[in-house]
Amino acid sequence: MSAPKKLYIKTYGCQMNVYDSERMAETLGGQGYVETKTPDDADMILLNTCHIREKAAEKVYSELGRFKGLKAEKPDLKIGVAGCVAQAEGEEIMRRQPLVDLVVGPQSYHRLPEMEAKAGAGEKVLDTDFPEEDKFEKLKRRAKAKRGPTAFLTVQEGCDKFCAFCVVPYTRGAEVSRPADRILREAEDLVERGVREITLLGQNVNAYHGAGPNGDMTLAQLIWELDKVDGLERIRFTTSHPNDMMDDLIEAHGTCAKLMPYLHLPVQAGSDKILKRMNRSHTAESYIRLIERIRAARPDILISGDFIVGFPEETEEDFQATLDLVEEVKYGTAYSFKYSTRPGTPAAERAQVDPKEADDRLQRLQALLTRQQREVQDSMVGRELGVLFEKKGRFPGQMVGKSDYLHAVHVADCDAEIGDLRRVRIVSSGANSLAGELIT
Ligand code: SAH
Ligand code: SF4
Ligand code: F3S
Numbered sequence: 001m002s003a004p005k006k007l008y009i010k011t012y013g014c015q016m017n018v019y020d021s022e023r024m025a026e027t028l029g030g031q032g033y034v035e036t037k038t039p040d041d042a043d044m045i046l047l048n049t050c051h052i053r054e055k056a057a058e059k060v061y062s063e064l065g066r067f068k069g070l071k072a073e074k075p076d077l078k079i080g081v082a083g084c085v086a087q088a089e090g091e092e093i094m095r096r097q098p099l100v101d102l103v104v105g106p107q108s109y110h111r112l113p114e115m116e117a118k119a120g121a122g123e124k125v126l127d128t129d130f131p132e133e134d135k136f137e138k139l140k141r142r143a144k145a146k147r148g149p150t151a152f153l154t155v156q157e158g159c160d161k162f163c164a165f166c167v168v169p170y171t172r173g174a175e176v177s178r179p180a181d182r183i184l185r186e187a188e189d190l191v192e193r194g195v196r197e198i199t200l201l202g203q204n205v206n207a208y209h210g211a212g213p214n215g216d217m218t219l220a221q222l223i224w225e226l227d228k229v230d231g232l233e234r235i236r237f238t239t240s241h242p243n244d245m246m247d248d249l250i251e252a253h254g255t256c257a258k259l260m261p262y263l264h265l266p267v268q269a270g271s272d273k274i275l276k277r278m279n280r281s282h283t284a285e286s287y288i289r290l291i292e293r294i295r296a297a298r299p300d301i302l303i304s305g306d307f308i309v310g311f312p313e314e315t316e317e318d319f320q321a322t323l324d325l326v327e328e329v330k331y332g333t334a335y336s337f338k339y340s341t342r343p344g345t346p347a348a349e350r351a352q353v354d355p356k357e358a359d360d361r362l363q364r365l366q367a368l369l370t371r372q373q374r375e376v377q378d379s380m381v382g383r384e385l386g387v388l389f390e391k392k393g394r395f396p397g398q399m400v401g402k403s404d405y406l407h408a409v410h411v412a413d414c415d416a417e418i419g420d421l422r423r424v425r426i427v428s429s430g431a432n433s434l435a436g437e438l439i440t
Contacts, residue, residue, distance in 0.1 A: 007035050011048045053337065149419040284321060309362045
């Protein structure tokens with residue numbers, strides 16, 4: 001038998017890309033590839049890219065440039081670009097970087113084996129279609145292969161919301177939900193392979209409406225089905241849109257023990273004028289009322305968010321409204337970004353905010369969010385939490401896991417194994433993690 005070919009995948013962007021990379025690697029496993037951790041000994045390099053902000057997209061070209069030497073040494077090396085830059089820029093990638101042999105958009109991953117074969121025969125191949133067939137059914141799984149205790153599982157993909165700043169509706173396509181039975185089968189397979197926690201993924205995961213046995217199901221109904229899977233201990237989901245936060249999902253946060261008390265619910269801005277121009281179709285007030293309802297169902301839930309500062313026409317007063325909203329909500333964690341102009345999106349045409357002003361706002365917002373994040377993390381000290389252990393720590397005998405609220409927790413002299421869910425008393429809070437001791 002010939003030696004296996006080696007595949008190096010580098011993943012940028014969101015969790016969905018992490019999931020997709022795993023599925024691509026498993027699918028290419030069927031073509032005789034095994035994964036390698038370095039590009040140096042690879043027969044195929046795949047960059048799974050992100051187009052969300054200008055910097056993210058530009059990184060891809062600088063990374064590609066670095067493979068020039070490798071390709072010169074090894075002319076058979078195939079270089080591919082997958083993900084959202086592939087979808088958005090298509091042929092332009094091969095024009096800008098002739099080293100690239102293969103370009104594949106997120107909806108065509110199941111066609112990778114054929115594409116790989118063509119690339120192997122020396123052809124340049126590109127596929128950025130939005131085909132009708134179900135790619136998830138055609139992407140291979142590596143049956144029974146053991147894996148770590150946490151996994152992502154895409155249940156919904158694409159977006160019909162068209163926020164004025166965002167490329168996702170163009171790069172991922174229209175919103176599509178996977179049928180529930182396929183998701184359940186995949187979840188059961190993951191659990192058999194050692195997974196204890198599943199994070200359901202979708203660009204608008206709470207808009208999930210996949211086919212079930214009695215018509216379309218909501219995300220909450222899907223979660224209740226997953227709740228029945230033996231051996232699965234924790235369920236999470238991301239990312240949600242405020243407008244799709246249905247009553248049954250809010251209720252599930254209060255009643256489903258496997259559903260973790262953590263909700264990523266991006267608001268983007270606190271000024272109604274800006275929210276309207278962003279095409280967000282919620283107001284600051286409706287968002288705050290929603291958070292109140294969620295906290296009524298699950299008082300300790302940790303709220304996470306995304307923010308954009310310096311959106312076109314944002315004034316100091318508008319920005320102040322974002323700070324006010326943050327003060328009111330109290331985020332346990334948050335991601336904040338300076339607005340980045342994305343060609344082809346409606347906001348790209350509008351009057352831009354002075355970049356220095358935007359930098360200043362970002363710093364002020366991040367200072368506030370960091371303070372809140374620290375307060376929430378510090379408030380865990382003294383509490384007894386569930387921790388799912390994921391890996392060994394840096395010191396002998398130390399183990400690291402995640403709490404119910406997704407904080408990293410270090411435990412010294414720990415007899416827990418990877419994959420164990422144990423009760424831990426939190427004893428201190430550090431810069432980015434908690435320390436605790438097992439409650440025996
Ligand atoms: N589907 C998710 C998020 C998609 S992108 C949702 O709807 O919330 C992740 C985050 O990137 C967004 O929430 C937004 O805060 C940020 N983002 C998207 N486009 C951006 C742009 N053009 N400039 C800066 N940040 C952006
Ligand atoms: Fe982008 Fe808005 Fe869709 Fe989120 S809801 S993916 S921010 S268009
Ligand atoms: Fe980036 Fe595409 Fe995800 S643009 S954030 S990789 S959906």
